[in-house]
Amino acid sequence: MSSPRSAARLAETAPLFAALGDATRLSLVARLSREGPQSIARLTAGGEVTRQAITKHLIALEEAGLVSSDRSGRERIWELRTRRLTEIRRCLDQISDQWDAAIGRLRDLVENGDS
Amino acid sequence: MNTDRIEKKVQLKASRERVWRAVSDSTQFGRWFGVRFEAPFEEGKAMSGKIVPTEVDPEVAAMQKPYEGTAFEWVVERIEPMRRIAFRWHPFAVDKTVDYSAEPMTSVVFELEDAPGGTLLTITESGFDSLPVARRAQAFQANDGGWTHQLRLVEKFLALAPSH
Numbered sequence: 001m002s003s004p005r006s007a008a009r010l011a012e013t014a015p016l017f018a019a020l021g022d023a024t025r026l027s028l029v030a031r032l033s034r035e036g037p038q039s040i041a042r043l044t045a046g047g048e049v050t051r052q053a054i055t056k057h058l059i060a061l062e063e064a065g066l067v068s069s070d071r072s073g074r075e076r077i078w079e080l081r082t083r084r085l086t087e088i089r090r091c092l093d094q095i096s097d098q099w100d101a102a103i104g105r106l107r108d109l110v111e112n113g114d115s
Numbered sequence: 116m117n118t119d120r121i122e123k124k125v126q127l128k129a130s131r132e133r134v135w136r137a138v139s140d141s142t143q144f145g146r147w148f149g150v151r152f153e154a155p156f157e158e159g160k161a162m163s164g165k166i167v168p169t170e171v172d173p174e175v176a177a178m179q180k181p182y183e184g185t186a187f188e189w190v191v192e193r194i195e196p197m198r199r200i201a202f203r204w205h206p207f208a209v210d211k212t213v214d215y216s217a218e219p220m221t222s223v224v225f226e227l228e229d230a231p232g233g234t235l236l237t238i239t240e241s242g243f244d245s246l247p248v249a250r251r252a253q254a255f256q257a258n259d260g261g262w263t264h265q266l267r268l269v270e271k272f273l274a275l276a277p278s279h
Contacts, residue, residue, distance in 0.1 A: 092243065095206060096121050099238065103125050105147035106236075110129035110137050 024049055025057045029066060029080060037079035120241035127234045131227055134234040135197050138225045150187075158194045163187070190220065199226045206240070 028043060040058065044051045058078055061067040069078045127134055137143045141152040150164040166185045192201040203220040221242035228235045 092121060095240070096123075099121065099123055099240070102148055103123060103238070105149075106137055107125070107127060109143070109147050110127055110133050 022057070024053070025061055028054070028057055028061065029082075032067065032078065032080040033082070037077045039075040039077055041075070043078070119243050120239060121243075122240075123238040125236045125238065126230055126232070127236055129233050131197060131229055131234050134227055134236055138227075138236075139194065139196075139200050152189070156191045156194065156200070158191055161188065161190045164189045188216070188220075192222070197227065199224065201225070206243075 031043065032038070040051060040054055043058075044054050047054075049057075058067060058069070062069065066081055067078050068081050069076045071077075129137075137147065139156060141154065141156045144150075144156070145152050145164070145167070149167055151167045152162060152164050154160075154162055156162075163186050166183060166187070187204060190203040192203055194200050201222060201224040203222050205218055206221050219242060221240055224237075224239045224241075226237040226239075228237075
């Protein structure tokens, strides 16, 4: 399993794991995954962690590419980027499949077809 | 996770010259890519292509029907004879209600090398990260009129049959 490529891929994901290596951040990610996009007010409500600390954690997660935020009216709404990444991955897989089909036709044309 | 590009490496049992013709002659290209171009490829040229449904299966053709004749923008960026040809386009820009002209285009590059038994063709499509996320989701979502999984399987199977 040890190859330059898998080592590079692991190195790439290291910041992601680092970002998740904290109980509060892990629980933030879990909440966003379970409950969907929400504001800091909602994420802070009912917990023991201060709003300031939550904000710091969200920024750290944002820097790791795991969450993103958008201003919605007067609030900033935070959302898990993993969903976006999954979505993008699915899109790319589809385009990849389309290429595979086209390549099948190209192969048929150049290997078997008329000139 | 590289979300910006798709790369395909294809070993083809055909000469470099044959493969080059298939990717640089716009009529040949259109036959396997599934589009119709009205003019030859020339470096720096912006042209229009039209999506052409396959003729081999009526059910499949029916699925493609909504996209038949849909025109899309196609730019020939670079031609290095026998070696590389590069294009830009808006990937699968088939929604007639959308104006894609403001969007960044992805880049599609075909590179040819000699390989044992024939030619190695590397196809790289890149630039997805600069597409808006919503557009990616919308553009590439399988829907009843589009390129469904079924269609892909059928086309793969048909690729083994004599071309029509």
